[in-house]
Amino acid sequence: MSAGLADAKILDEADPVRDFRRRFALPAGVIYLDGNSLGALPAATAPRLARAVETEWGEGLIRSWNDAGWIGAPARVGAKIARLIGAAAHEVIVADSTSVNIFKLLAAAARARPGRRVILTETGNFPTDLYVAAGAADALGLELRAVAPGAVMGTLDSDVACVLLTHVHYKTAARRDMAAVTAKVHAAGALMIWDLSHSAGAVEVDLRGCGADLAVGCGYKFLNGGPGAPAFLFVAEALLASLASPLTGWMGHAAPFDFSDDWRPAAGVGRFLCGTPPMLGLIALESAIDLWLEADRPAVWKKAARLWDLFADAARPLVERHGFELLTPAAAERRGSHIAFTHPNGYAVMHALIARGVIGDFREPDVLRFGLTPLYLSHQDVWRGARTLYEVMESGAWRDAPARAEGRVT
């Protein structure tokens, strides 16, 4: 290991956002390197949810839709998330899941480009993106064109209505150049849909600066909104009036409480709401976003890049001696905030590592992922995580891991 624990300590002492670690309820004896899959629990969230349940629901009952501000939550939390992704407050709402929101935007984008029938996307993407695109193409009479990641831009033609890509890849953490890709897609006359699930909270995102059209993202990864937190959806102001959601539920209506028979979409991005907002999940998400908004975000993202360098440096012997292969691009601007390696015994290695209190995850067929979440990980955590992985390999302890269990999901 080239960088030592002493170096990590020095980095921690100089860390301008180190105090945020105390704002999370982290279990003792665990180094949590899977916040890219499910973010940790902010300390304020449990009492906030208890109040939502006991006071707002229990005491306020139906009155809380007005009195506790429930009805405004999708727009209010959206406006807060907007500040993390370089959007205007009125361009973002919180609604449904990432999957459902991808469907909405694919349908809306295709309708906004009549005469063009192709949804263009990449193979090897997070599967829900591919599955939803396939299902949308099938249901809406469109054509799905899924090509290798490097071939996407080369197959942009005048048949393409919209391009769906993930900004930071869920497996490799490779990050696309959002401005450059968006510009090329625009030059081809298509609309661009970004999936920010592994970006929001992990790296700086500047949707307005990149001329982005449409985006979705996940509330439960780097944003720490809780398991199955509702997702967010962005529509650039210039496009709003011309886009229609196919999922025209009552919360997207201009006046839902008029209970009229006829659909009339809300003026703003609220037209992409559908059913009644999932308040418990929304309240947990808002609590986490409020914490995010306290942080010096450029400092957070600088720290994220430094944590990555530290892990990569500490992991060099794994590559040199133990058959690990780094999957993530090394240049800071070309990656997100997790680090991924392949190893032929990846499943057993991850199992042994988790048994030692260092939680990363395994993705088929041979990928080990480690989330480097800058709000609640110290440099020492990251160093110790990498060190434990090194020990698992040096000692051969991974050979004792049990056979792969059927039906376990992460």
Added chain:
Amino acid sequence: MSAGLADAKILDEADPVRDFRRRFALPAGVIYLDGNSLGALPAATAPRLARAVETEWGEGLIRSWNDAGWIGAPARVGAKIARLIGAAAHEVIVADSTSVNIFKLLAAAARARPGRRVILTETGNFPTDLYVAAGAADALGLELRAVAPGAVMGTLDSDVACVLLTHVHYKTAARRDMAAVTAKVHAAGALMIWDLSHSAGAVEVDLRGCGADLAVGCGYKFLNGGPGAPAFLFVAEALLASLASPLTGWMGHAAPFDFSDDWRPAAGVGRFLCGTPPMLGLIALESAIDLWLEADRPAVWKKAARLWDLFADAARPLVERHGFELLTPAAAERRGSHIAFTHPNGYAVMHALIARGVIGDFREPDVLRFGLTPLYLSHQDVWRGARTLYEVMESGAWRDAPARAEGRVT
């Protein structure tokens, strides 16, 4: 008032499910007659959610998808709800919102009836049903035929792919004959989609006994799942293999954690899942359903009908002396478990009533609704609620209510 408080007391003493009232956290000084809109908080739900947040999320982190049974929750809670609606365990899942689930079933039903292009539904239904049907027709190239409630069966023809109706009407509480309607729709060669939002937990529902095809319903009304609780979706076993969801998110995949590029639907009703399950909402809903499953349900539904009779009886002077008009059918088998009246000053009357601690709700343009939830309302509650309404009218207190507030939602 014909039935007196003494009669209500006698009914309470004889009530076989009266002990369930203590299993809810009801605010002091309130008679809550709006459980048809947002059900009350079960006492067990707050500690259950605290454990889910602090232990399962906070301590277990990503491991809880396996170790706390999160990943199985949509099917597990669905199987529990199945027992409340006369379905088999494997025919029901919990997912998304009622609105999103209506879209899924409309698209699936239309695909299963190729050559038929019409979605048939009724005007005046809960608006999300109408809006989603209109949006689905528009997006999928179908035709929406929305006719007056009494005209639906008369306009069934060979162009109709599916019929979407609500079992118990959200405003009037009128209940349709599920078996008879389903049989007529089948005879016309179409598929029937029931919205059970105001039925589940309110009245006996026997989906299998009625030969039902497809259904959706709401988790946060009579089921007490909490604000914006996830919804449920039913597909009859015989139809499962032939139906495809248009919202093909990763949780509906046969093997989501294989992360393959190609969509392959789960074998069962799980194919109608979409994104990552909203765990906080699901856990709150499960806690409420577990309480439901403890109750003697035939006794609960018998009590619901008795509460209705009691309110209607106590409200007779309002009809005779104060211009109230009963909207709900009087026959027990033709209604759900709320009671609705029209009154030209309905908004002001409801405002005055709420100010006196009796919470019902107002629906445009002139409807007062009172939910008669049998698990946590006593006969005395219902009698007192009706009595307070009578006093508001007799005293003219409703004339002091402030003018209608813009932007208040219930």
